[in-house]
Each structure stands twice: as structure tokens, then as C-alpha cells.
Amino acid sequence: MLLIAFMVIIGAVIGGLTNSLAIKMLFRPYKEVRIRSWRVPFTPGLIPKRHDELAKQLGKMVVDYLLTAEGLGKKLKSKAFSSGMISWLQVEAQKIMRSNESIKTVFEQRFGGTDLKDRLLNKTEVIVKQGYSQFIQQNRNESLEKLIPSSLQNKMEEQLPTVTNYILERGQSFLQSPEGKERLSVMIDRFLIQKGTLGNMISMFLGNERLVDKVQPELLKFLKDEGTQALLEQLLRQEWLKVKQKKLEDVEGFLNEKEIVSFITRTIETQVPLFSMIEQPMNEWTGAYEEYVETTIIPKGVEVILDMLSTHLETLLERFHLDDIVREQVQTFSVERLEELVLSISKREFKMITYLGAVLGGLIGFIQGFIILLLG
Incomplete structure (x- = not known):
């Protein structure tokens, strides 16, 4: 019995140590060990030796099996995600719209x-x-006729009678004012001077003031006459037609x-x-727009954006090159960091593997001891 117990203990120790060593050799040594030009076998450890390949495979695994377009698309289309996004945006929008800034x-x-x-x-x-x-x-x-909107052309043509009346009324008001009468007197005087002897004779016989008194009422009658109004309106329409026929380059210099x-x-x-x-x-x-933004714009905007993302998600993921991002990140990890990361996830499982090695080693030792007793 002592032999069997001894064999069980030896087998358990060997099995546990072997599994523990195998686990440690996944990461250690971190760098290869050389004796002169001879590299010690199994150095560096498995993961340090396959660091670049591991990074590449992790990137491929993330893209092919974890962050897939199909999986992300389902998440984006889920009611829980869209509701959460809408609620978050509504809260943020309220903060902004109710701000004193x-x-x-x-x-x-x-x-x-x-x-x-x-x-x-x-x-x-x-x-x-x-x-x-x-x-x-x-x-x-x-031509200006093609460039000016027809509605504006019609509006301007409708205003021609009003413009005509305004011009005539302003002319009458000016002639009836002292300044207008003075200007008219100066014009008559200038006209008579230009006529030489005939003008002097008229001035001698009639006198400048008397001639102004005679001309002013006649001019006022002319401006008040319906025929004058019709004539002026016709002239304005003719000029307006000429203006419309001009090309833009003809008036460009005036702009x-x-x-x-x-x-x-x-x-x-x-x-x-x-x-x-x-x-x-x-x-x-923002008070007038707050309800509309929260109940209409945000839900519709989220719906449109999520639909667009879902439709083009595969293309977006390809352009992001997630596998390269994961690979580059993993390559920047030190082996110590990778070991810490793996052990933090699987420490318990590695212990169980060590214990399992000890159990199997003990079982093998028991069988060996039992066989020795039978043969002895």
C-alpha cells in the first residue's frame, strides 16, 4: 500500500507540474534564449513566438465572427437600441434648447x-x-424679358398708370411752388437770351414776370389734361418694352x-x-420648436440614420478595416500585457487544468503501483 501511495503522490506531482509548466510555456520565456549561437528549444514561448500571427488571427476573428455586418445590423434595427438612442437625444436636445447661452x-x-x-x-x-x-x-x-420673372413684369406694367399719375402730380406741385415758379422764370429768361434780338423785344414788351404768369397756368393745364396722362403712359410703356428687349450685357455696365x-x-x-x-x-x-424637435425630428432622424447605417454597414466596416485595427492594437501589446489579459479571463480554468493534470498523474501512479504489486 505504501508503494501505491508513493506512486500516486509522485504521479500527481509530475502531472500537476507538467500541466503548470505547459501553461507557463504558452507565454514564457518572453524572448528567445541563446547559448552563443544555439537557440534553446521552446524559447520564446508559444504566444510570444506567434505574436504577429495571433494578432492577425484575432483581427480576422473579430471581423468574421464578432463584429459582423449582420450582427451589428440586427442591433441597430432593434427597438431597444433605437428607443434608447431617441431617449438620449431627446434629453440632450432639451439641455441645449433650455440653455441660457x-x-x-x-x-x-x-x-x-x-x-x-x-x-x-x-x-x-x-x-x-x-x-x-x-x-x-x-x-x-x-434679354431682360427672359430674365425678369413674368409676375414681376406684370406687376411693373400694372404700376405704370400709378407712376404716370405720380410724375404728373409731382410736376404740378413743383410748378405751383415758389421754387418751381422761380426755376420756370430762369428758364424763360435763358430762352429769351438765346433768341437774341427777338428775345429782347419780347422781354421789353411783355416783361419776364408777366410771361411766367402766362406760361405757368398753361403748363399746369397741360399736365392736368387727360391726353397728357395718356401720352406719358404710352411713352413709359414704349420705354419699358425697349428696356425688356435689351440684353443683360447692355445694362451690365450700370450694375x-x-x-x-x-x-x-x-x-x-x-x-x-x-x-x-x-x-x-x-x-x-426654442420653446416653439421644442415639442416638434423631440416628437418629430429626433425620431425621424434616428430612423433615417439607422436605416442608412444598416444598408451601408458592410461597406462601412470594410472601409474601417477593423481587422487591421485589431491586429495593430494587439501587436502593440507587450507579451506581459497579453499574459495578464489571458490569465485575468482564464485563470480559474488554468488552475483546473493543473489540478486535472495532478489527478490524472495520481491515477496513472495508482495504476502503475497496482501493476507493480501484481507482478511482484
């Missing part, structure tokens, strides 16, 4: 004091200038690009609410 302040804090409004205005001016130049270049040989671009930019600044909103605290103007 303005968009301008937040932008300047994030991007180093850059004035957001100035940047937007500069960008708007650049876009307007590019659009203006492109419009002129593409339509230089087109000041800088002034037009500046006018359009200022109009956008005053008419587009965004430019005033960016300087106001967000809680002052």
Missing part, C-alpha cells in the same frame, strides 16, 4: 472666440458673390456688383431669423 456663445467657446455671426455673414457674402458672377456669366446674352452683393447680404441678414437667433439665449426662441 446663445448659439454664438457656445460656438465661440468651442472654437476659440470666433465671431459666428461674422463668419456666417462672410460666408453668405461669398455665396451671393459667386451666385451673382455665375448668373451674369451664364445669362449675359439673354455695381459690390453694391448689389452688399444689398442682398444685408437683406438676408435682416429677413432670415437665423442671424438674430444666434445672438439670443436659446431658451428664448
Whole structure:
């Protein structure tokens, strides 16, 4: 019996030590050991020796079996994931929309004091200038009639009678004013001087003031006459038709690009609410949009984004080159780090393997001792 017990103990010790040594030889020694030019067998350990291959295989395993497009797609399409994403975005949106800070302040804090409004205005001016130049270049040989919207043309033609009345009324008002009468007197005097002797004779016989008194009422009658109104309106229509037939290049010289671009930019600044909103605290103007953002924009946006990601997920994963990322990361790990990582996961299992080796060694020792007793 002592022999059998001795054989069991020896077998258990040998089996346990052998398995423990085999486990340690997975990682150690970390580097190969050489005696002069002769490399000691089994150095370095298995994992240090196959470090690069292990990294490559881990990367392939992650892409082929762990982070697959199919698996990630199912996760993205799951109701739990989309609901969680929507809830998170709603909370974040509430924080932003109920903030006392303005968009301008937040932008300047994030991007180093850059004035957001100035940047937007500069960008708007650049876009307007590019659009203006492109419009002129593409339509230089087109007539104004084709370029001006028909609704605007109709509007302008409808306003011609009003413009005619305005011109005549202003003319009458000017003639009836002291300044107008004075100007008319100067014009008559100048006219008579240009006529030489005949003009002097008329001035001698009638007198300048008397001639003004006679001409002024007649001019007022002329301006009030319906025929004058019809004639002026007809002349305006004819001129308007001539203007419409002109090509853009004909009037291009009268257009000041800088002034037009500046006018359009200022109009956008005053008419587009965004430019005033960016300087106001967000809680002052986001209240009207908060419910719509939370109940409509965020759910729809999440749905669209997740559908797009699911559709193109395989292509995205290919472009990410996850296998290369995993391989490069694993290659940067030291062998000590890999050993620590593996042991932290499988330490208990490795102990069980050691114990199993001891049990098997003891069992083999028992069988050997029993056989020796039988033969003895």
C-alpha cells in the first residue's frame, strides 16, 4: 500500500507540474534564449513566438465572427437600441434648447472666440458673390424679358398708370411752388437770351414776370389734361418694352456688383431669423420648436440614420478595416500585457487544468503501483 501511495503522490506531482509548466510555456520565456549561437528549444514561448500571427488571427476573428455586418445590423434595427438612442437625444436636445447661452456663445467657446455671426455673414457674402458672377456669366446674352420673372413684369406694367399719375402730380406741385415758379422764370429768361434780338423785344414788351404768369397756368393745364396722362403712359410703356428687349450685357455696365452683393447680404441678414437667433439665449426662441424637435425630428432622424447605417454597414466596416485595427492594437501589446489579459479571463480554468493534470498523474501512479504489486 505504501508503494501505491508513493506512486500516486509522485504521479500527481509530475502531472500537476507538467500541466503548470505547459501553461507557463504558452507565454514564457518572453524572448528567445541563446547559448552563443544555439537557440534553446521552446524559447520564446508559444504566444510570444506567434505574436504577429495571433494578432492577425484575432483581427480576422473579430471581423468574421464578432463584429459582423449582420450582427451589428440586427442591433441597430432593434427597438431597444433605437428607443434608447431617441431617449438620449431627446434629453440632450432639451439641455441645449433650455440653455441660457446663445448659439454664438457656445460656438465661440468651442472654437476659440470666433465671431459666428461674422463668419456666417462672410460666408453668405461669398455665396451671393459667386451666385451673382455665375448668373451674369451664364445669362449675359439673354434679354431682360427672359430674365425678369413674368409676375414681376406684370406687376411693373400694372404700376405704370400709378407712376404716370405720380410724375404728373409731382410736376404740378413743383410748378405751383415758389421754387418751381422761380426755376420756370430762369428758364424763360435763358430762352429769351438765346433768341437774341427777338428775345429782347419780347422781354421789353411783355416783361419776364408777366410771361411766367402766362406760361405757368398753361403748363399746369397741360399736365392736368387727360391726353397728357395718356401720352406719358404710352411713352413709359414704349420705354419699358425697349428696356425688356435689351440684353443683360447692355445694362451690365450700370450694375455695381459690390453694391448689389452688399444689398442682398444685408437683406438676408435682416429677413432670415437665423442671424438674430444666434445672438439670443436659446431658451428664448426654442420653446416653439421644442415639442416638434423631440416628437418629430429626433425620431425621424434616428430612423433615417439607422436605416442608412444598416444598408451601408458592410461597406462601412470594410472601409474601417477593423481587422487591421485589431491586429495593430494587439501587436502593440507587450507579451506581459497579453499574459495578464489571458490569465485575468482564464485563470480559474488554468488552475483546473493543473489540478486535472495532478489527478490524472495520481491515477496513472495508482495504476502503475497496482501493476507493480501484481507482478511482484
